[in-house]
Amino acid sequence: MDHIYDDAVFKMACDQFQIIADYLNIDKNDREWATYPKRAVAVTLPVHMDDGSTKAFQGYRVQHHIALGPTKGGTRFAPNLSMGETAALAMWMSWKCALANLPYGGAKGGVAVDPSKLSKTELESVSRRYMQEMIPFVGPHTDIMGPDMGTNEQIMAWFMDTYSVYQGFAVNEIVTGKPVSVGGTEGRREATGRGVVYLIDRAMDMMKMDPAQTTAIVQGFGNVGAVAALSLAYKSGVKIVGLSDHTAAIYNPKGIDVIAAEKHVQKKGNLRAFDQDNHVDPNELLTMKCDILAPCAVDRVITEKNAGKLQCRILAEGANGPTTPDADRILDQRWNELFVIPDILCNAGGVIVSYFEWVQGLQSFMWTETEVTDKLFRILEHSFSIVIKRAKQDKVSHRTAAMAIGVERVIKAKNSRGLFP
Ligand code: NAD
Numbered sequence: 001m002d003h004i005y006d007d008a009v010f011k012m013a014c015d016q017f018q019i020i021a022d023y024l025n026i027d028k029n030d031r032e033w034a035t036y037p038k039r040a041v042a043v044t045l046p047v048h049m050d051d052g053s054t055k056a057f058q059g060y061r062v063q064h065h066i067a068l069g070p071t072k073g074g075t076r077f078a079p080n081l082s083m084g085e086t087a088a089l090a091m092w093m094s095w096k097c098a099l100a101n102l103p104y105g106g107a108k109g110g111v112a113v114d115p116s117k118l119s120k121t122e123l124e125s126v127s128r129r130y131m132q133e134m135i136p137f138v139g140p141h142t143d144i145m146g147p148d149m150g151t152n153e154q155i156m157a158w159f160m161d162t163y164s165v166y167q168g169f170a171v172n173e174i175v176t177g178k179p180v181s182v183g184g185t186e187g188r189r190e191a192t193g194r195g196v197v198y199l200i201d202r203a204m205d206m207m208k209m210d211p212a213q214t215t216a217i218v219q220g221f222g223n224v225g226a227v228a229a230l231s232l233a234y235k236s237g238v239k240i241v242g243l244s245d246h247t248a249a250i251y252n253p254k255g256i257d258v259i260a261a262e263k264h265v266q267k268k269g270n271l272r273a274f275d276q277d278n279h280v281d282p283n284e285l286l287t288m289k290c291d292i293l294a295p296c297a298v299d300r301v302i303t304e305k306n307a308g309k310l311q312c313r314i315l316a317e318g319a320n321g322p323t324t325p326d327a328d329r330i331l332d333q334r335w336n337e338l339f340v341i342p343d344i345l346c347n348a349g350g351v352i353v354s355y356f357e358w359v360q361g362l363q364s365f366m367w368t369e370t371e372v373t374d375k376l377f378r379i380l381e382h383s384f385s386i387v388i389k390r391a392k393q394d395k396v397s398h399r400t401a402a403m404a405i406g407v408e409r410v411i412k413a414k415n416s417r418g419l420f421p
Contacts, residue, residue, distance in 0.1 A: 004040065007082050009321060013091045034065070043134070048125060061109035065106070067410060071144070072358075074108060077114075096344040099405050110148065111126055131163055145159055214239070219244050225294070226265070240255060340397065349376055
């Protein structure tokens with residue numbers, strides 16, 4: 001590869017697409033068209049820092065395709081973010097939205113910055129400047145932003161406010177994942193983690209696993225991982241034996257007090273000083289003994305090096321792209337002992353409830369948390385059952401089945417609309 005998307009994560013997304021394209025026998029003429037983003041924007045964000053200096057941060061936004069409607073996708077604030085990684089995440093969003101039958105193309109964006117190193121004022125300046133630079137390229141019917149790693153409800157509120165100030169009126173539907181006080185929907189914050197656990201429960205059911213006798217390791221303790229761990233422990237009744245974030249990994253076969261971990265993180269910001277007697281090497285955590293493994297942090301953590309050593313029976317991919325294609329080939333051989341819930345199915349709860357939030361914004365409407373969660377579970381149930389059915393019918397992996405359903409829908413829409421001119 002020799003272009004602006006040149007990056008290992010983009011290559012991984014392309015490799016995954018090629019596997020699906022071969023399996024679906026997609027016409028060679030349609031492949032490049034389906035892979036490369038419709039549009040990619042790079043912006044420089046000059047920001048006054050608290051010490052009086054000015055720093056220029058790099059921001060990105062990639063819109064993958066618009067065959068099904070506007071694009072939709074999260075915003076990542078991470079130190080090494082690149083255009084290629086953003087493009088890969090946008091492509092995965094496309095297949096994810098199509099699998100859930102949402103009227104969206106995929107998008108993703110973000111800023112190459114470590115948000116934990118910024119003061120609140122600096123974070124607000126970076127966030128507002130990012131949205132301001134993106135105003136010509138986004139809109140409630142063009143491209144709708146949401147949260148992702150390193151961003152949160154507060155940042156979405158700043159995005160919404162910045163966009164609205166320029167329009168002269170409140171435009172709630174420009175971003176999702178906002179606080180409920182400014183048009184966010186009940187249940188959005190918890191949606192991704194809740195969805196992950198709904199699907200784990202379905203998988204446990206299929207595999208006749210008793211939750212009371214089941215253990216789990218959750219990697220990542222942010223929006224997705226913390227909700228998933230709490231919900232697994234206190235709703236499903238599973239024992240959490242492993243937890244980690246970017247500062248520490250904890251393993252305790254007797255069970256970890258997840259509420260105490262959450263309180264600790266609220267106070268101290270991370271898990272570094274939590275339960276220090278049970279700290280383990282973070283690289284070892286994923287291969288330690290458990291029944292459910294939920295990677296809910298970064299991409300490419302399950303590789304050809306550790307895929308053969310995973311001891312879990314269910315792999316629930318809360319993160320985007322946690323498993324490389326090389327690791328997938330190993331997992332495919334272990335299909336009868338390891339049930340994979342692939343990322344575009346497993347973490348779809350976030351974008352599904354974002355879609356509800358967008359619809360409520362467009363219609364100035366309000367649904368209760370019960371209505372939202374009920375609708376979420378109905379969509380997830382449908383997606384889960386069509387993926388399992390397709391995998392059984394075509395004797396393919398759950399990932400291949402899930403991606404194939406998404407890719408097919410996108411290609412069908414593109415071909416129906418045709419290539420103009
Ligand atoms: P977040 O920023 O809220 O939390 C990320 C967590 O991962 C933090 O606890 C961080 O300390 C931890 N982490 C970072 N690097 C790590 C490492 N190397 N090892 C272990 N832990 C590490 O982010 P989030 O919103 O929870 O997103 C997590 C993943 O889920 C990402 O892959 C994201 O794309 C995906 N996702 C998020 C949503 C959403 O609604 N937020 C939706 C779908 C998918």
